[in-house]
Amino acid sequence: MTTTGAAVTGLRTSDQRYTIAVIDGPNVSNLARRSKRMYGPNASAEGLGKFVLEWGGRLGVDVERFLSNHEGAILEYIHESSDRVDGYLVNPAGLTTTSHSVPFALYDTGRPVVEVHFANISASAATARGPVIGPGVSTFTPLVSGQVMGMREYSYAGALLSLVLALDDVTFFGADPE
């Protein structure tokens, strides 16, 4: 963690230059071919990567983006990154309702984790912001710090902003979670 030496956006209370990892799970690599209603008419995996990196730049933090279709690769990334990363955003995507190892690996980092979804996964599939099939129950939600969903790609922007503001707030993540 280093400092920028600049008042980053006027929104933040510190100028710590955190490293935030953004993890995208199975099928996010295929965003351009997925539901336009859920992911937006111009969605692409590359565009989403650029979007989160740009938001990181605006907030004065470094964003590391990791995208994989493989649960084991995601686990290895979490294990090897936890010493240098200050917090995680995760869109579990295809692993949302099935994975136990990934939410526990994130929990075991001891870092704050924000779960992100394009869709509102708790809504019915018949609703505008609901998933293609749903509602779904995430195995991540009970183990994460918080969740932003239903706001398409803007969920990532909201999650990143709230995570950075919470990291800046010494009273927020200071309490022992146990």
Ligand SMILES: O=C1C[C@@](O)(C(=O)O)C[C@@H](O)[C@@H]1O
């Ligand atoms: O792949 C995805 C994407 C998703 O995580 C979202 O971002 O809305 C929602 C999941 O239900 C789905 O399997």
